[in-house]
Amino acid sequence: MTERRPADGDRALMASVGALMYLVAGAVVALSLVAPGHDMANPSALVAGSVAGFVTAAWMWLLRERLPRHLFHLTSAAGTVMTALCVYWSGEQSSPYSFLFLWVATFGAYFFTPAQVVAHLSLAGAVYALALVELPPEGDAFEHWLLTMVGVSLAAAVIRQLVSAREGLEAAREQLLAHTIELARTDPLTGLLNRRAWYERLEEELERAQRSSAPVCVAMLDLDYFKAFNDEHGHIAGDDLLRAIASVWKLAIRPADSLGRYGGEEFALVLPECEIERAVEVIERLRASVPRDQRCSVGIARWDGQETPLDLVARADARLYAAKNLGRDRIVAAPWRTETPAVRGR
Ligand code: GH3
Numbered sequence: 001m002t003e004r005r006p007a008d009g010d011r012a013l014m015a016s017v018g019a020l021m022y023l024v025a026g027a028v029v030a031l032s033l034v035a036p037g038h039d040m041a042n043p044s045a046l047v048a049g050s051v052a053g054f055v056t057a058a059w060m061w062l063l064r065e066r067l068p069r070h071l072f073h074l075t076s077a078a079g080t081v082m083t084a085l086c087v088y089w090s091g092e093q094s095s096p097y098s099f100l101f102l103w104v105a106t107f108g109a110y111f112f113t114p115a116q117v118v119a120h121l122s123l124a125g126a127v128y129a130l131a132l133v134e135l136p137p138e139g140d141a142f143e144h145w146l147l148t149m150v151g152v153s154l155a156a157a158v159i160r161q162l163v164s165a166r167e168g169l170e171a172a173r174e175q176l177l178a179h180t181i182e183l184a185r186t187d188p189l190t191g192l193l194n195r196r197a198w199y200e201r202l203e204e205e206l207e208r209a210q211r212s213s214a215p216v217c218v219a220m221l222d223l224d225y226f227k228a229f230n231d232e233h234g235h236i237a238g239d240d241l242l243r244a245i246a247s248v249w250k251l252a253i254r255p256a257d258s259l260g261r262y263g264g265e266e267f268a269l270v271l272p273e274c275e276i277e278r279a280v281e282v283i284e285r286l287r288a289s290v291p292r293d294q295r296c297s298v299g300i301a302r303w304d305g306q307e308t309p310l311d312l313v314a315r316a317d318a319r320l321y322a323a324k325n326l327g328r329d330r331i332v333a334a335p336w337r338t339e340t341p342a343v344r345g346r
């Protein structure tokens with residue numbers, strides 16, 4: 001059984017609920033003392049018990065999320081012992097104070113693991129039995145004990161069930177959210193990052209490079225005369241080719257590189273910690289691996305350390321169009337500030 005570990009928010013909730021329970025318990029005992037028709041065996045001890053309840057409530061409320069986790073086991077156990085003492089001080093085996101064991105059971109069922117709840121209920125059963133044994137006999141003490149323990153155990157089981165149901169729903173919701181986010185970031189045809197997700201990755205890489213001063217290159221890759229391929233082989237074959245290119249390229253790059261489908265038959269690649277010479281080598285490898293002898297043109301730009309991601313993409317894009325204008329099936333890459341772009345054909 002994995003133990004649930006409450007975050008600070010949970011601890012604040014635990015402390016608030018615990019404080020409220022102590023407050024109500026203190027008030028119940030105080031009210032029962034002033035209510036007519038009840039002769040308590042030890043009213044001064046009950047007054048002390050009630051005050052202890054108020055003081056504990058105030059203390060838990062004031063410290064809230066600063067209370068260490070293990071302390072809630074202590075406050076629960078203390079509540080259990082106080083409840084048994086109140087039953088004892090009332091002088092009656094049939095004392096209604098025993099319903100305060102419900103507090104301990106419900107608190108534990110909501111915040112603790114099932115094994116811990118069983119431990120707390122066992123403590124309640126033991127100290128309650130002790131209180132009943134020490135009190136003057138009156139009717140069937142065992143029946144009181146049994147009814148109370150069955151009642152509080154059932155309440156704990158119901159709450160535990162509700163908590164499990166809620167946890168199941170939360171897990172399903174988180175899974176759905178993760179799946180939705182994944183879908184929103186993925187290109188449905190190729191499974192690559194879509195344009196938005198790729199652009200976010202580029203922003204992250206540039207932020208990282210800003211800190212490390214490492215070089216970053218961006219390549220825009222566009223298939224040549226792809227319309228003609230579609231016209232000749234059909235759109236389905238075109239889709240198949242796009243998928244095949246995506247999977248071949250994905251295998252050919254490093255895990256740190258980010259490949260995305262930028263548009264119809266246009267891909268984008270971020271190469272972190274990569275100088276332009278090595279980027280050209282990588283792209284040559286990608287171009288050589290395209291199936292069905294499909295050609296492509298590529299523009300590569302190295303980040304100048306200052307320009308925005310959009311400007312960097314625009315620069316790589318301008319070089320892609322230069323490659324198209326120079327006759328396609330080539331790379332145009334020029335190091336930062338170099339006037340004449342380096343041109344590499346097949
Ligand atoms: P260029 O060399 O100038 O890039 O020529 P091109 O034909 O590749 O470029 P153009 O922009 O004229 O046409 C792009 C083609 O890409 C047209 C379109 O049918 C095809 N295309 C875009 N997206 C998809 C897709 O998802 N599946 C298929 N099969 N084809 C696509």
Ligand code: MG
Pocket residue numbers: 222223224225226265
């Ligand atoms: Mg094209």
Ligand code: MG
Pocket residue numbers: 222223264265266
């Ligand atoms: Mg295009």
